[in-house]
Amino acid sequence: MKKIKNWWMGLLLLAGVAITSCNDDDKPVFPEAPEETYDMTGFARGADVSWLTEMEAEGRTFYDADGKERECMSLLRELGMNAIRLRVWVNPADGWCNQNDVIAKAWRAHNLGYRLMIDFHYSDTWADPGSQTKPAAWENYTFDELRQAVTTHTTEVLTALKNQGIDVEWVQVGNETSNGMLWDEGMASTNMANFAALVNAGYDAAKAVYPDAQVIIHLDRGNELTHYTWIFNGLQENGAKWDIIGMSLYPGEDPDDSNGLTEWNPVDENGQTWQEQNDACIANMQSLIDTYQTQVMVCEIGVPWNYEQAEAFYTDFVTKAKQVDGCLGVFAWEPECYGGWNGYQKGMFDDTGKPTASFNAFARD
Known part of the structure; x- marks a missing residue:
């Protein structure tokens, strides 16, 4: 232990x-x-806190339930979290989430005993289902050069972490790559073989630095099974390698993904309630485990912090995920956000910077 x-x-x-x-x-x-x-083993109860250093630089502070000012990662550990996820951008304009910023946050997490997931976006900015923009420095690369750039970037970041004595348990090769990455060359719908080759470049680089790290391929919409089978059938047919299937789940309907309850609806565009979406995602986990003989991880999850059933949502999902043999854990996405930070309302702190009851879902058994 x-x-x-x-x-x-x-x-x-x-x-x-x-x-x-x-x-x-x-x-x-x-x-x-x-x-x-603190027992940091077992089912991963995780938090992506990639915005943390930027929030601190802007003067955001965090408080426990009694109103005492606290360091955020220490407080999250007391609230039950045992794993930290950090995104990596290649050359972001403002420097946040670049290699040095990631090392600074990873060092803090390491010293608190957290297990660590590194999430490579392979972009200078957000990579998600609607945008997989190549880094500016890679814009004119041939496909072979792109593949080598994935290898080099992955190796450099992970080696820098390892040189600091920081262990990495999971490496995510691409973020929400529901139609591939590094468009247009790596777009899955037009060239699945290229996407598979880019995945393998990241996989091999990660294993070369951290042989025991588990490599994740991550998609969004965890409640939609065909969304996964299309990608993973294609990757399998093209020789792609992975250890874990990563999933996101953001129930409800939020057209611009920037507002709280003003725009958010707990029922999605297909009429599914959050309870039905939770159940669909849990069922999909088991199907993916059985079909691909692989483990799964929920890399992102969230609902608006002030939704009256937020605690019930998290509790329902985490409780059911723990019962799936082959589900390794659940990560809340940016739970430290509060006060509408960058327009994001799906954190787990209230507007005064105090943790909400939603953290009860992540408490230690």
Whole structure:
């Protein structure tokens, strides 16, 4: 069992003890520091906190339920989280989520005993089902050069992490690659073989640095099975390699994905409630495990923080996911967000920066 100890608490106690006498007959008695331990093993109860350093730079602070200001990752650990996910952009305009920023956050997570997932977007900005834009520096590359760039970038970032003594348990090769990545060359609908080759470039690079890391291919819309079978059948036919199928689930309908309850509807465009979408995603997990003989991970999940059934949603999903043999964990996406940070309303803190009851779903057993 991996246990993390707050040794610093002992140092604080030692520093605070008043020594009134130093002779042999009246030696000071130091109280034993309480040892707080955290079991970071088992089912991954994860948080993607990729915005954290940017939020801190903008002056955002975090508080526990009693209103005491806290460091965010430490607070998340107390709330039950045992894994951190961090996205990587190649050369972002503002520097956030570049290699150095990722290392800074990963180092903090490592020192708190978190398990770590690195999410490669292979872009200078957001990569998702609607946009898989090549990094500007790769824009005029041939396909072979693109494949080599994936290898080089993956190797460089992971090697930099390893050189800091940071372990990486999972590596995500592409983000929500529901139609491939690095468009147009790697678009799955026009050239599945190219997409498979790019996946393998990332897979092989990850394994070369971290042989025991598990490599994830990640898609959105976890409640839609055909969305997955089309991609993974095609990848399988073209010799792609992966260890885990990653899934996202954002129930309801939110046309611009930027508002809270003003725009969000808990029923999606097909008339499915969040309960039905949860059940569909859970059923899809089992189908994917059986079909591809692979494990699954929910890499992103979220609903608006102020939805009255938010805690019920998370509790229902996490409880059912734990019962699936082959589901490795569930990651909330940017739960630390609050106050409409960057227009995102699906965090798990309220507008005062305090954790909501939704964290109960991620509490330790």
